[in-house]
Amino acid sequence: MIFPSQKKNNRTVRVLKTPKTDSSVRKVFISKSVAQCLIALKADQDEIKEVLGNEYQDYNLVMATTFGLPIGDSYLRTKMQEIIDALGLPDVVFHSLRHTSVTYKLKLSGGDIKAVQGDSGHAQADMVTEVYGHILDEDRRKNAEMMENAFYNKENLNPQMKGSEESGNTIAVPDGVDAELLMKVLGNPEMAALLTSLAKTMKV
Known part of the structure; x- marks a missing residue:
């Protein structure tokens, strides 16, 4: 379909046609x-x-x-620039919205590349990891830091258990540590014994 020109003596026309790739139909x-x-x-x-x-x-x-x-694309660029100027935001292009969307979806989904690929229209999942792999690497680094704090930090390996007939046993969970994960680990007798043994050997 060819749309009529919105300006007189303008030879440029806009055309509506089927997408060039199958992955674009989604x-x-x-x-x-x-x-x-x-x-x-x-x-x-x-x-x-x-x-x-x-x-x-x-x-x-x-x-x-x-x-x-x-x-038209020029109208979109103009309106987007007006919003950027009004809010004092950094200058970006309209396509940046796509990158932002993919980035946040990867973060919020916990790195579910297949689900994000379905929305972004990338033909292959490895195309997502190639372009946005650094986003997943950031989460992997954070996971490594949390493992360090949860299992290898000297103070964290010797949690202060407080006994109370009314409230039962409680544990002080360090900042940045997944409390639910830590309790699951400590709830395993073998793992708890191993951590306690390690804590004793690492005391200074």
């Missing part, structure tokens, strides 16, 4: 907040259609101009 899951924004946008479009009547060119677009035509 189902995308959106959050409730985004869905509500799209519903509100659709309601606004319906009102505009009713007011403009035949003047509105309905191409069944999700994002469209006031008269129903596709939104």
Whole structure:
């Protein structure tokens, strides 16, 4: 489909056609907040259609101009720059939003590359790891630090257990240590005995 030009004597036209790759045709899951924004946008479009009547060119677009035509990339860049300037944010390009989305999804999903790949449209999972592998490396470094604090720190290997008939046994969990994971480890008699033995040998 070729859209009519929005400017006189303009030979440049916008074309709507099928995506160039199969991976570009995909189902995308959106959050409730985004869905509500799209519903509100659709309601606004319906009102505009009713007011403009035949003047509105309905191409069944999700994002469209006031008269129903596709939104140009220059308009997006202009509006994004206005938001950046108004909020005092660092200068970025529109495509940066895609990188930000993939980065946060990797962080929030705990590195679920396959799930993120489905949204981003990367043909292969290794393409995600190649571009965003440093994000996963950061989490791996943090995991290593947590293991250091939980199992090899001298103070942490000798937790202060406080007995009380009313409240039972409690343990002071160091900052940055997963309390649930630590309790599971200490709940294993063999592991608890090993850690206690190590703690005694490492005392200064």
